[in-house]
Amino acid sequence: MSTDTTAPPVNWHDQTRLLGVQVHAFFFDPVEVDARASFVERYLPVFTRARPRRLGEESDRVQYVAGDLSAQPDAVLEHGNGLICLTYRHTDRLLIERDRWANMLRADLMLQAIAGAMAVAGARQQPAVALLRIGNALFQFAPSPPVLECLATNIAAACRYWNAPKAVNATQLATFCEPKLRSLPGIALSTSPSSWAGVAAGNWT
Amino acid sequence: MVPNLIQIQIASALSEDGVGDIRWVLLDPSDASPEQEASLPAQDAAVLSAAAQAAVSSTPGSAPASAEPAREPLSTSDAHDGHQAAWTYEVLRALVLVAALTAAWWTAVSLLDQRGASSSGPQVGNRTTP
Numbered sequence: 001m002s003t004d005t006t007a008p009p010v011n012w013h014d015q016t017r018l019l020g021v022q023v024h025a026f027f028f029d030p031v032e033v034d035a036r037a038s039f040v041e042r043y044l045p046v047f048t049r050a051r052p053r054r055l056g057e058e059s060d061r062v063q064y065v066a067g068d069l070s071a072q073p074d075a076v077l078e079h080g081n082g083l084i085c086l087t088y089r090h091t092d093r094l095l096i097e098r099d100r101w102a103n104m105l106r107a108d109l110m111l112q113a114i115a116g117a118m119a120v121a122g123a124r125q126q127p128a129v130a131l132l133r134i135g136n137a138l139f140q141f142a143p144s145p146p147v148l149e150c151l152a153t154n155i156a157a158a159c160r161y162w163n164a165p166k167a168v169n170a171t172q173l174a175t176f177c178e179p180k181l182r183s184l185p186g187i188a189l190s191t192s193p194s195s196w197a198g199v200a201a202g203n204w205t
Numbered sequence: 206m207v208p209n210l211i212q213i214q215i216a217s218a219l220s221e222d223g224v225g226d227i228r229w230v231l232l233d234p235s236d237a238s239p240e241q242e243a244s245l246p247a248q249d250a251a252v253l254s255a256a257a258q259a260a261v262s263s264t265p266g267s268a269p270a271s272a273e274p275a276r277e278p279l280s281t282s283d284a285h286d287g288h289q290a291a292w293t294y295e296v297l298r299a300l301v302l303v304a305a306l307t308a309a310w311w312t313a314v315s316l317l318d319q320r321g322a323s324s325s326g327p328q329v330g331n332r333t334t335p
Contacts, residue, residue, distance in 0.1 A: 008221045022217065050221040067211050067234040080223020082216050118213050118230070127214035127227045142217035148230045152213070155232070 010046045012140070016102040019178075020187040021110060022142040027098050030136045043075065043088060044131070046138050052077035052084055066122025068155050071170040073116045082127035085117035088134070095135040105139065111174035111181070114143050115151055119170060146187060151177055209234060 012024040026046040036042045039058060040051050055076045056062055063072045077084040087109070096104045109132060117130035130141040143151075151173060158168040158176040168176075181187055211232040216224035 010219055010221060024219075046219075047221060066213060067232040069232070080220075082214075082224035082227075084219075084224075114215070117215055121215060122211045122213045122232060125212065127216045127224050129216040129219050129224045131219075140219050142226070143215060143228070145228060145230075148213075148215060148228060152230045152232055 011048075012046065013098075014101070018102065018105065018110065019107055019181050020144045020147040020184070021114070022144070023102070023105065023110065024140040024142070025101055026138040027101075028136060028138070030095070039075075040077070043086060043133050044077075044084070044138065046140075050079065052079035054078075055083075064116075064119045064123035065167055066119045068159050068164075068167045069115065069119045069122070069170070069173060070167040071116035071119035073120060073170075076120055076124075076128075079129075082129060083120055083124060084131055085113070085120045085128045086131045086133060087113045087116060088132070090135070096137055101137065107178055107181075108171075108174050109134075110139070110141055111151070111178055112170050113139075114141050114147070115170035115173045115177075117141075118148075118151060146184060147181060150181055150184065154180060 011026075013027050015022060015024045017023070028045045033045045034042055036045075038051075039054055040047065044052065055078060058075075061072050061074065062076070063070055064076075071085075073085045074088050075084075075086040077086065089109070113130040113132045117128040121128035130143075132139045132141070154177050155168060155173060158164070158173045161176055162168055162172045164172065211234060212229055213232055214227045214229045216227050218224065218226035
């Protein structure tokens with residue numbers, strides 16, 4: 001899988017690291033953005049010229065299943081060589097303050113978006129990126145290998161915990177894994193990506 | 206033999222043209238029935254399932270070109286390891302049970318022997334007269 005390094009990056013306003021996930025944030029005026037015409041302009045305002053193609057109709061919410069993990073994201077869009085798995089919340093209560101957004105972002109929503117992207121990527125066999133759009137911000141989540149490993153290795157345990165007959169959904173997996181992630185040594189600390197390889201290989205200390 | 210692992214690729218970078226910096230993880234579609242897993246204690250079953258379920262790439266930006274899970278070097282274990290570990294666990298549990306029963310039997314026998322020895326000795330209050 002090649003990565004086009006010449007492609008112009010999107011202009012995120014800020015970023016931080018939360019529970020082993022690199023979070024990029026884009027803030028916007030919801031009144032102005034919600035009045036835009038197309039779905040991409042309204043829900044993915046971080047793009048200036050890119051226009052990802054949505055899979056299915058706006059009213060459709062397709063269920064994606066990968067192994068024992070299922071998800072029903074709000075929208076899945078084709079974007080170049082991969083997919084965008086978008087979760088959005090419309091409530092006005094989820095307006096966040098730009099100067100303290102990192103403390104206001106809910107970890108369960110973040111993990112739910114990542115788990116949903118995992119289900120979509122597994123079902124479609126394409127790389128997927130996890131995005132979350134709330135009232136006045138759009139977030140992109142880049143989970144580190146320990147986070148991916150934690151989510152992947154706890155699917156069966158989450159199935160038993162939630163007594164899920166067939167597959168555990170993204171919300172259930174996120175709720176189940178959040179305390180486990182918080183208990184992982186070093187996961188709450190800010191670390192550089194260069195140290196992730198050792199962590200993924202089992203060198204936790 | 207490696208079961209049909211599901212490759213999951215999660216992109217960490219987003220550009221105007223697509224996604225990049227891809228990390229990947231392998232999911233094992235757990236084929237063990239819930240009844241089989243219910244026979245194990247929850248914690249042990251979780252550990253076994255975790256050991257057999259996933260392997261994560263450690264090199265950001267390098268997803269494998271083909272989905273050939275049997276050739277993945279990072280696939281550290283498979284479902285067979287889980288069954289073997291479960292069998293080992295059952296054997297060890299039986300051994301511990303037998304050892305505990307043996308220790309209890311030995312303790313009981315020792316106590317009975319001591320009581321028998323003390324009952325054959327002089328009785329309290331029976332003073333012998335010269």
